Amino acid sequence: MPRSVTPWEVKRKLIIKAEDETNPRYGCKPEERTANDYIKFGVINLDKPAGPTSHEVAAWVKRILKIRNIGHGGTLEA
Amino acid sequence: MTGVLPVTLEESRKIVQALLLSGKEYICVMKLHGEVPIERVKAVLTEFEDTIYQRPPLRASVKRQLRTRKIYYIDLLEIEGRNVLFKVGCEGGTYIRKLCYDIGEALGCGAHMQELRRTRAGPFIEEEGIVTLHDVAYWFMEWQKNRDDTILKKFIQPMENALALVPKIYIRDSAVDAICHGANLTAPGVLSIETEIANGSTVAIFTLKGEAVALATAEASTEEILSMEHGVVAKTRRVLMPRGTYPKCWKSGEI
Numbered sequence: 001m002p003r004s005v006t007p008w009e010v011k012r013k014l015i016i017k018a019e020d021e022t023n024p025r026y027g028c029k030p031e032e033r034t035a036n037d038y039i040k041f042g043v044i045n046l047d048k049p050a051g052p053t054s055h056e057v058a059a060w061v062k063r064i065l066k067i068r069n070i071g072h073g074g075t076l077e078a
Numbered sequence: 079m080t081g082v083l084p085v086t087l088e089e090s091r092k093i094v095q096a097l098l099l100s101g102k103e104y105i106c107v108m109k110l111h112g113e114v115p116i117e118r119v120k121a122v123l124t125e126f127e128d129t130i131y132q133r134p135p136l137r138a139s140v141k142r143q144l145r146t147r148k149i150y151y152i153d154l155l156e157i158e159g160r161n162v163l164f165k166v167g168c169e170g171g172t173y174i175r176k177l178c179y180d181i182g183e184a185l186g187c188g189a190h191m192q193e194l195r196r197t198r199a200g201p202f203i204e205e206e207g208i209v210t211l212h213d214v215a216y217w218f219m220e221w222q223k224n225r226d227d228t229i230l231k232k233f234i235q236p237m238e239n240a241l242a243l244v245p246k247i248y249i250r251d252s253a254v255d256a257i258c259h260g261a262n263l264t265a266p267g268v269l270s271i272e273t274e275i276a277n278g279s280t281v282a283i284f285t286l287k288g289e290a291v292a293l294a295t296a297e298a299s300t301e302e303i304l305s306m307e308h309g310v311v312a313k314t315r316r317v318l319m320p321r322g323t324y325p326k327c328w329k330s331g332e333i
């Protein structure tokens with residue numbers, strides 16, 4: 001049986017439908033966000049240590065960064 | 079259990095749903111409860127490279143009803159006595175502990191999961207940009223001392239990176255704020271669109287600056303959307319950008 005294509009192997013192309021420009025006065029490229037916004041709209045690719053739960057690890061990150069809200073993508077058991 | 083755990087800060091929590099659904103890869107040590115010939119283990123692992131039925135384990139954070147999950151591949155890496163080391167690529171929400179148990183049942187001898195390391199969660203992999211808790215604490219302290227923003231970039235990534243595998247639709251500035259207010263995306267707002275989108279696919283709506291605006295459900299395929307002149311292209315499901323980032327112009331149509 002041939003190996004099935006994983007979601008991370010799907011190749012996509014971008015097709016233009018219409019041309020337009022973006023006004024530099026509004027918004028900004030993600031890499032150019034102010035430090036506060038960069039954190040606020042940020043994600044950490046964390047290497048979870050063995051022992052604590054995913055939830056506990058996320059809570060630690062929250063405390064380290066002194067932020068109000070945190071979440072994690074996909075529980076990895078303790 | 080260790081490995082890739084994407085942590086979403088403040089506003090980026092809104093993309094968690096997309097990460098939960100995304101594909102995962104693990105390296106696993108499975109312990110067999112009896113002697114089994116290697117060829118038999120290989121054969122059974124191949125049988126599990128399929129859509130499987132799985133009932134979430136007793137200690138699970140979801141409703142325990144039978145559901146299907148895709149196993150994209152299981153690569154056997156090593157067998158040493160009763161320990162079986164393999165790499166598995168699977169759909170989000172697959173329980174590897176349960177997978178090991180079920181493989182054990184299929185082998186007849188029983189088996190359990192001994193060790194697990196996640197090597198991929200959606201676009202996040204262990205070889206790229208992964209940081210430890212110690213790194214986070216250290217770099218954050220350094221940033222507080224120096225206020226050098228390049229330090230933040232050593233351990234935090236923009237939430238847009240988490241959407242790297244979600245097909246994208248890029249839209250006009252003039253369409254952005256309406257979507258931030260929960261409106262659906264209509265055809266005139268679309269500037270460009272990625273291939274392989276089907277009716278019902280989860281898509282990410284982006285600005286030309288590469289900022290995520292919202293997660294949405296496509297109402298038509300890539301080909302159909304390209305030929306549409308009016309009508310709803312995608313139903314907005316989760317707004318990611320704060321209202322007012324772009325000017326409100328759904329009355330005038332111009333910025």
